[in-house]
Amino acid sequence: MKPIKKIIIYIFLMVFGLGNAQKIAYVDTQLILNQIAQYQEATQRLDGEIKRWQEEIENKQSALTQLRTAFENEKVLLTEAQQKTKQSAIDSLDKSIKKFIDKKFGTDGEATSLRYNLAKPIQDQIWNAINTVAVRESYGIIFDKSSSLVMVYTDPKYDITDKVLKLLKVGGDDDDNKKSSSQQQPSTRRTPPSEKTQLKRK
Numbered sequence: 001m002k003p004i005k006k007i008i009i010y011i012f013l014m015v016f017g018l019g020n021a022q023k024i025a026y027v028d029t030q031l032i033l034n035q036i037a038q039y040q041e042a043t044q045r046l047d048g049e050i051k052r053w054q055e056e057i058e059n060k061q062s063a064l065t066q067l068r069t070a071f072e073n074e075k076v077l078l079t080e081a082q083q084k085t086k087q088s089a090i091d092s093l094d095k096s097i098k099k100f101i102d103k104k105f106g107t108d109g110e111a112t113s114l115r116y117n118l119a120k121p122i123q124d125q126i127w128n129a130i131n132t133v134a135v136r137e138s139y140g141i142i143f144d145k146s147s148s149l150v151m152v153y154t155d156p157k158y159d160i161t162d163k164v165l166k167l168l169k170v171g172g173d174d175d176d177n178k179k180s181s182s183q184q185q186p187s188t189r190r191t192p193p194s195e196k197t198q199l200k201r202k
Contacts, residue, residue, distance in 0.1 A: 022140025025160045030146035032126055032161060035170050042118035050111060053104045060097045067093065129167040133160055 033039045071086050078086070104110050134142055142160070145151055 023138055024141045024143075025134075025139050025158050026143040026145050026151065026154060027130055027159070027164055028145040028161045029123075029126055029130075032165060032168070032170070033122065035165065036122060036168070039119070039122045042122065046111075046115055046118055049114060053111075057097065057101060057104075060093070060100070064090065064093050064097060125168060126164065129164045130160075132167060133163050137163075 067086075067090050071083075071090060075083060102109065106112075130142060133139070137160075139160075143149060143151065145154065145159075145161075
């Protein structure tokens with residue numbers, strides 16, 4: 001980490017953390033995402049689309065290479081008009097490939113748009129859960145460990161990732177759930193006949 005960046009982080013912590021007695025915590029949103037089945041399904045869907053587009057690009061580039069090779073081999077046998085026609089077809093396919101690549105993988109391409117649309121609903125759930133934990137437990141600052149912010153050292157006691165996961169009902173403690181359910185269930189024990197007889201005699 002650059003010295004200037006360290007200084008900025010330390011000043012930030014001093015001013016907002018210690019000066020105002022703010023409760024500080026951190027969360028690992030990438031770890032949370034990796035444990036959400038819906039996110040895994042969305043990622044697989046995106047990977048599938050990207051793979052299909054890449055295969056289509058490779059096929060088109062292979063066809064372009066074949067056209068260029070064939071044109072160079074027979075060029076001397078073609079008339080000037082035929083050469084222009086074939087060269088025009090090659091240029092058109094080349095332009096089409098570049099346009100397709102930009103449409104799928106450009107800055108505002110379909111890959112970016114699909115990634116955003118698939119991930120946003122899940123990310124919104126996570127942010128809402130983090131906000132709920134922050135308000136409920138009065139946290140003033142919560143860092144994201146998986147963000148671009150470099151965290152030199154993290155004390156596990158400030159990690160609220162598990163709290164967010166439980167709020168999202170992901171990775172909960174099965175033992176606690178079993179204990180809770182067993183405490184809530186009324187007793188259904190039947191009185192044996194021998195005990196009924198003793199009760200009647202009394």
